[in-house]
Amino acid sequence: MLDLHVLEARVGPFHAGDHIFRAGDPFESIYTVRAGTVKTYSVDQEGREQVLDFHLAGEVMGLDAIDEDWHRSNAVALDTVVLSQFSFTRLSMLAARLPRLQKILFRLLSRDIGRAALLAGDWSADERLAAFLIGLSRRLAARGSSPDRFELTMARIDIANHLRLAPETVSRVLKHFQAGGLIRVDRRQVELLDRVRLEALGASALQQPLMKRAAR
């Protein structure tokens, strides 16, 4: 693995509600989350908030700011957050000498395009929420946490906003899922009881792995 610790600066801890950056701040660094959860959001000119993403431990954020020279979104800690900060200028310089790093960066960027496009689909409330839960579970599993029993570190209203639903709808769908034996929810604790059916529900919105085709 690449060793980037010479470029790495630990920042934090941030506490719930602290901002890491705000829209309009000059763009200098990208971040990886060491611990905690970060919410990124933008605010349109009518003051409405749009939750863009949640970033869990191990994940990268700040890539959407490369295009302009300042951040277009805001990043706020949802709980106690520790970050690693990487100067993007120095990262780029290093990438010119390390093809592997360059490739990693290109891939990270490309991946986010796909992720963003997924949200844009016109899925139903059930599909969206199922995909959200499965997605969360997979991301937690990737960093070694339990995939079947976890805590929602974000408020219902943030989930709703992220999925473009009303908070009431999120509440109702979760209840609905519980009644159907798909999950068990208590406050912010979630347990996935029937992963198979949940994945089936969310499959379209999760963009199931495409079949690799042979070269023509």
Added chain:
Amino acid sequence: MLDLHVLEARVGPFHAGDHIFRAGDPFESIYTVRAGTVKTYSVDQEGREQVLDFHLAGEVMGLDAIDEDWHRSNAVALDTVVLSQFSFTRLSMLAARLPRLQKILFRLLSRDIGRAALLAGDWSADERLAAFLIGLSRRLAARGSSPDRFELTMARIDIANHLRLAPETVSRVLKHFQAGGLIRVDRRQVELLDRVRLEALGASALQQPLMKRAAR
């Protein structure tokens, strides 16, 4: 400006309905459109098509495939299309030696993240369509075409699918806009009559230029 003609290969012409690449094809190149319009779309496992984007002359496509090693979307010509093809491997190698090229690539990728995220907002049908028309107009203006009078090279059903609306809704909203004196539509010819009001309508979905803030 960078001269990339050593890496460039002209391909085409493609005719309406011809595919440039399909989901599952191995990823090797990115493309810029020389002439014509290309539609990219994906198909979910239930066979439903999702129009991801339209690419006009001067625009880049294929960036979302970098992450995986094969295309996740399909690209089809809507009219007569000519492309320039660039081997991504050779482009990356060159980028390692040309920081400016590397920066351009990073920016292109980053920009697409933002564009994709915009579509995900929960805008009304009016806002979506206004933003679509203004966006199209701006992109045409950027390549020197008339921004106030242009042809929709894509079918209503593709516009509808792209904006996550029903084709009937697109039809109705366009009529509505015409009745309100915002535009004139005849078949696929569109004329923007009241750009100011149209921009106001689509402003949220267009993510108006953010105010640049002073460094903290």
Added chain:
DNA sequence: GACCGGGTTTGATCAGGATCAAGCGCTGCG
């Protein structure tokens, strides 16, 4: 000119989820 067929428009009905309005249940604090 009659016939077709795809793309588009128009009209009528329907439904998913938003909105409005209370109520509930923690948690923290005086």
Added chain:
DNA sequence: CGCAGCGCTTGATCCTGATCAAACCCGGTC
């Protein structure tokens, strides 16, 4: 212990845009 406040849930109603169905328009073909 009681109260306040926030986050969440529950219920009732409403509205936007989807869906269903049919007509229409234009270009191409026989």
